[in-house]
Structures are given as C-alpha cells and as structure tokens.
Amino acid sequence: MSQKSFVWLCLLPLAVVTTAFFLLPMARLVVAGAEGPHGLAGYLAILTEGRYRATLFNTVLLAAATTVVTLIVATIAGMFLQRHRFPGRTVLIAMLTFPLAFPGVVVGFMIILLAGRQGLIGDLSNRIFGEKFVFAYSIYGLFLGYLYFSIPRVILTIMAAVQKLDVGLEEAARSLGASPxxxxxxxxxxxxxxAFVASGAIAFATAMGAFGTAFTLATNIDVLPMLIYTEFTLAANFATSAALSVGLGLITWLILALARTFSGSAVAAAG
Amino acid sequence: MSTAGHGAAVRIEACGKTFADGTRALDPATLDIARGETLVLLGPSGCGKTTMLRIIAGLELPDAGGKVLFDGKDMTSVPIERRNVGMVFQSYALFPNMTVADNIAYGLKIRGVARDEQAARVAELVALTNIIGLENRRIDQLSGGQRQRVALARAVAIRPGILLLDEPLTALDAALRDRLRSELNRLLRALGITTIYVTHDQAEAMELGDRIVVMRKGAIAQIGAPREVYFAPKDRFVAEFIGAANIVEAPIENGMLILPGGRLPIEGAATTANVTVMIRPETIRVTNAGTEALSGVVDSISFIGDRQRIVVSGASSKPLNVDAPNTIQAKVGDRVGLSIAADALRLLPSEP
Structure with missing residues (x-):
C-alpha cells in the first residue's frame, strides 16, 4: 500500500462521520428551510419578519454583551492569577474553571437559586429594602448565566497568553517612562x-447558540435558540425552524468572520 | 551629537539582594561609577551581575540598608519609570505591535514630546545606529543585528542619564557579534553617557569597558581597568575567567621557582614552601631544548591560524599551554626549551 492511500484510509472514518452526522443533516436542514409555504423566501423571514428580527437583534446584543464583559472580567482575573502566587491559588483556579463541566440546565438552576423568586438576592433585598429583586427569569438572568459559563473558557486562554508574555516588554516600556x-x-x-479574538469568538458563538440555560430560566425569553425551539416543538413549523437554524449559524459565522477581519491587522502585528 | 556629554554619576551603597525564597543573589556591594564612564559587569551566569544591573535600573529593590544614588540623589525607592534610564535587554524586548520608528519614539511619546520633534529625533537615531530605511518595518521583519540597533536607538532616544545594557550581543552569531561590538564601542564613546554593561564574554568586557567588575557567586571579585584585570588578576578565579591562564603550584627557593622541568627566576618572593603562580600562554616563548633553564616535551599542537596552541608537559606539574607564533616548527614528542620573563609570572594568593 502506498503512503498516500494509507493516509486516505486513515481519514476514512472522519469522512464517514462527517458525511453521516454533519453534511447530510445540514443539507437536509437547508432543504427543509426552503420547503415552507414561502419557499426560499422563508430564509429572509429572519430579517423581514419583525418578531424574528427583534429576536435576532436581542440575541446578538446578548452575545456581544456577554463577550465584552467576559473578556474584561477574565482578563483582569487571568492576569492576576497568572502573575501572583498565593495560598489557595490552585483551588481558586479549579473553582473558576469548574463551570466548564456544568450543562446549561445546571447553570440555569444556579441562576434561579441566586436571583429567582426564592433566591438569595431576593431574600436579601427583601430584608434590606422590603422588596424582592427577581431577575432570574429574564434576559438579565440569562446574561448572568452566560457570563458564568463563558468566564472559565476565556480565563484559561488568557492565562496561557499571559504566561507567554515577555516580561521584558513591560520592563522596557517602564524604563522608557510608561506609567502602569x-x-x-x-x-x-x-x-x-x-487571545482576545480566539476566546472572545468562543464566548460569542456559545452565547449565540446556548439553549439549556435559557430553557431552564423561562420559555418566553427572546433569544433565537428559544424561538427555534418553540417554532419546532410547539408550532410544528419545521420549515421556519430550519430556516432560523441555518440563519443563526450563518449570522454567527458572519459576525465572527467580520470580527476576525477587523482585528486581523492588530493580531498580525502582535503576532 | 546633541546627546554627547551627559550622564549621571552612579553610586550603589551596600546593595545586596536576597530573593523571597531565601536565595542570596548578591552580597552587599558598594560601587562608584563616574559620569560618562563605561563600566562592565562581567562574570559567569548566576554571579549576580544582572541582579546588580536590575537594582540600578529600579527593577529590583535592594535588601534593607542598600542605597542607589544618581548624582548624589537617593533613587532607591524611585521606580524605573522615573529614573530616566535607557535599557537594552538581552531579548531586545521590542514592541511587536509598533513599527521601528514607533518603537524608537515610544519614550518621547510618553513624555509628550511634540510630533515633529519626535520625528527629528528618530531620524537622528536611525542615522546614528545605521538603520536608515527601516523606519516603517515591523519588528518581525528585522534581522537580529537590526533589532539590536533598534533596541539601542530606543534606549538612547530619551536622552537617559544612564544607559544599561544586559548582554545585548549574546543573542547574535559570532561574526555579527564581533562587528557590532566595535560599532557599539564607537557609539558609546560618541554618546558619552554613563553606561553599565552586563556580559559573560570577556572579549566584550575588554573592548568596551573603561573598568571591569569581575563578579563571582554574588560578590565582586575584582574591579579594575581591562589591562589591570588581565595582567594583575587578584585571584585564581579572575585569572582563569579572563583570558587563558596556566596556574602552576610550586615552591620558591632563593627567588627561583622550582619546577619539575627546571627553575625560573621570579619577582617579589623569597623562599616559600608553596605558591600559586599564573602564567599567560602568550608570555611563554618556545626555543630549542638546552638553551633555556626550563624544558619540556610537546604533547599536542593545535594550529589556530594566526597562532598555534602548543601543550608542553614535563615542564611543570601540570601541562603548560603555550601560544606560539604560527611559524614555529615543532612536532609532538619534541623536547623544547621554554623561556618566561620574570615579570610574566604572577603570584596569586593561595586558596584553601
């Protein structure tokens, strides 16, 4: 057997799995999206129909806010954790990365425990202000949940990047008179x-498509994955949900591609 | 040159450094560096030279009691960003997100210098460091030698009182290192800034230093001009670290050093049971056997080009390294005479 055919043989399982579980369902999904009463125009509904468009806008806004806030929190924390040695540091890192193992449902559950009707925040605010603050079942609760499971993903990438930073660069800048x-x-x-672009992309894509947390918190939160779910299971509107699914994927991909292009020059220069 | 003739006098007083884990990197040391002087800190890795440089820079705080003074002013607790020192790092630490010109102008930008003044200064420095035409390059488009020049230009752009160089040539290959060394020497003389230069390369130290501080295991072994340190090393470590040296242990009788292969007249000592003597290989002359008081047998010959290294055994307790002119005809096994002037024998304090 030649070297080349051996390599092809090794790649065969991947090809089979990719075709069976990715390419074929994707193709079917794309076809299904166009099988509605409006045909191909069904795809445009995500932009033309007011309710869908508002949901899309909401989802993008939520994902973007999650990404930005996650990056800020994780950068500060990651830099501190990488640069300082203190007792309990490894335990703290383990705790911070613990949510990696949680499914979205558990994250949602924790948000309810924190900010739900019987939640900790509600209890406290009730005692102090005589009023219960409850925001678990809204997009704010969802934001908090996404933040919670995005931070570990981002913080690990940032810590690795900080470790690779040449301390000499900072010392050189200081010697030239630069303030902290x-x-x-x-x-x-x-x-x-x-590292921001790489980990931010993961945080953004996850927040765009996450479903478990939203589903646990409430069924009427206005995000695309929830809309797809309701269209699919409640309204049995296969064509629309397929079109929305394809749209969600395309739009996420498009925004990430744009972000990569815009930050491309900065990344290349820092390379 | 508008930068010529400025600089601060540096004094470090009882500066030691013990790290948090208890490692002693530097014993308390006191050192004066004159305005405009180039001082080289020389020693093997781990001798404390970089720690001393970082204390002067303000990147490390000396242990309690230590003081750093610039022109008599106590700078010990002043952070590096307000010490006005230019620093060149071994890795060069150039900012990868900026062009060559932006790197050089960074210190000026931070100081709020006007844009046209920045540009004029950059133009002046790229000319001085021979990197004209590279202003708009990115750092990853530069060769090692070019990076070294940019690092130097960036460090002197701010007109520092003191220039600190941490092994600036170590990352380069040998041929380039030699060329840049003489270029750097010319530049430092032209700038006239007080310069502190850290290296483990004795050739660099000799060429660049007005004075050399030889360091060992966190302590200063000897301070002196290059010639002084070379010809009159204070102890065996300095003798062996700077240049090649034959270290001979032998007794002295009536002003003569008694060796297995003969006797040599020696200055400065009467009868002593056992002394340690340094003989530089280039101070030994190879002659015909029988004409000299000292003789031995040629063990090996390595032809280096401009000279040859002949190893002669039997003359002293250990084989002697001799740097002979490349014209001398000798074969392995030949018996040769060795002539050594009395002042080439340097008595060293014997060590336990």
Missing part, C-alpha cells in the same frame, strides 16, 4: 489581542 496604565494600553493588551 500606559504599559497595559501600549504593550500588554496589544500582545493579548490574539
């Missing part, structure tokens, strides 16, 4: 840009 803020702005953040 200027060092962060001119040296550290540009050097971390590739």
């Amino acid at each position: 803020w200027a060092v962060q702005r001119d040296v550290v953040l540009p050097a971390l840009a590739p």
